[in-house]
Amino acid sequence: MAASEIDFIIVGGSYAGLSAALALGRARCRVLVLDAGQPRNRTTPHAHNLLLHDGDAPAELAARARQQVAAYPTVQLLEARATAAEKLPDGTLQVTTAAHGTFAAPTLLLATGLRDELPPLPGFAECWSTSIVHCPYCHGYEVADQPTGLWMNGEMVAHMVAMLLNWTRELTVFTNGPATFGADVRALLAQHSVSLEETPVAALLHTGPQLDGLGLADGRALPLRVLYAKVPWQQGCDLPAQLGCELDELGLLRVDELNQTTVPGVYALGDNCTMMHQLANAIGVGNRVGGLLSRDLILGRTLPMRP
Ligand SMILES: Cc1cc2nc3c(=O)[nH]c(=O)nc-3n(C[C@H](O)[C@H](O)[C@H](O)COP(=O)(O)OP(=O)(O)OC[C@H]3O[C@@H](n4cnc5c(N)ncnc54)[C@H](O)[C@@H]3O)c2cc1C
Numbered sequence: 605m606a607a608s609e610i611d612f613i614i615v616g617g618s619y620a621g622l623s624a625a626l627a628l629g630r631a632r633c634r635v636l637v638l639d640a641g642q643p644r645n646r647t648t649p650h651a652h653n654l655l656l657h658d659g660d661a662p663a664e665l666a667a668r669a670r671q672q673v674a675a676y677p678t679v680q681l682l683e684a685r686a687t688a689a690e691k692l693p694d695g696t697l698q699v700t701t702a703a704h705g706t707f708a709a710p711t712l713l714l715a716t717g718l719r720d721e722l723p724p725l726p727g728f729a730e731c732w733s734t735s736i737v738h739c740p741y742c743h744g745y746e747v748a749d750q751p752t753g754l755w756m757n758g759e760m761v762a763h764m765v766a767m768l769l770n771w772t773r774e775l776t777v778f779t780n781g782p783a784t785f786g787a788d789v790r791a792l793l794a795q796h797s798v799s800l801e802e803t804p805v806a807a808l809l810h811t812g813p814q815l816d817g818l819g820l821a822d823g824r825a826l827p828l829r830v831l832y833a834k835v836p837w838q839q840g841c842d843l844p845a846q847l848g849c850e851l852d853e854l855g856l857l858r859v860d861e862l863n864q865t866t867v868p869g870v871y872a873l874g875d876n877c878t879m880m881h882q883l884a885n886a887i888g889v890g891n892r893v894g895g896l897l898s899r900d901l902i903l904g905r906t907l908p909m910r911p
Contacts, residue, residue: 620874623890
């Protein structure tokens with residue numbers, strides 16, 4: 605597909621990006637998808653809370669999605685990381701890759717996800733998404749009713765504890781240093797017999813991806829089978845920053861009701877612009893944005909020809 609023939613460039617060919625590509629490609633728009641192949645859930649053995657695919661392996665889902673979208677000659681998929689993006693003086697959006705050069709289109713969709721920053725504690729990465737999990741809706745059902753830890757500090761502990769008690773009553777909060785929440789949160793923990801450990805965590809005890817417990821700085825070892833951890837995240841890449849797209853106070857891309865970022869012609873979809881971090885949501889928003897943008901393109905071409 606020559607650069608001049610592209611209607612939409614989509615950076616990020618995972619759930620949100622491929623869903624948009626499917627809607628656009630079926631509407632006979634010409635789409636280029638660039639994907640670096642690092643979906644956020646790539647380390648989890650089974651994807652859940654996704655109707656029709658509950659329990660499927662993410663790698664299988666990704667391969668099937670790519671195969672289905674690639675069947676449309678209107679869509680070109682390239683395995684490539686986009687390293688630069690720029691809006692040219694005439695409004696064209698230009699995207700550069702190391703392997704395949706530079707592409708340009710009138711509209712750019714960023715479906716670039718988020719990047720989780722795991723703590724450098726040995727074993728954390730190995731257990732991540734198997735016995736160290738981030739979300740009860742994704743994994744809570746499978747790990748319910750086991751000795752469980754919550755690695756978290758701050759006032760939001762109250763909310764998370766209130767949620768997690770639905771999945772387990774054997775809960776300990778690890779603040780990894782002095783608790784930074786008030787007496788009301790302590791009272792909530794006491795009310796529900798939730799233990800509180802403020803001693804810093806020194807080590808993870810684990811057998812392969814299965815957590816066995818946490819070793820504390822004072823030498824104690826507390827057995828656990830499951831740990832919920834809220835890890836910090838960043839935007840999946842720096843293209844939004846290069847383009848000057850604004851972030852909100854949470855670090856998500858600011859978008860309007862049509863998912864356009866603060867840079868006209870640049871749209872964001874999926875995890876990078878919402879707190880609804882779920883596969884179904886990423887697929888749904890890709891479908892909606894793809895449908896709306898294709899409609900605008902089709903009507904824009906057709907309506908001026910009316911008498
Ligand atoms: C451990 C874990 C387990 C999860 N399990 C579940 C679950 O069971 N059920 C559920 O509903 N949700 C789950 N989620 C959430 C789910 O993974 C996300 O909501 C979903 O992946 C978001 O889709 P996305 O398309 O927005 O982003 P992603 O799936 O993260 O995809 C972003 C894509 O963009 C690519 N990319 C980024 N920058 C560039 C660039 N510059 N050039 C080219 N490509 C680029 C990346 O390589 C990646 O392929 C889980 C999340 C985590 C962290």
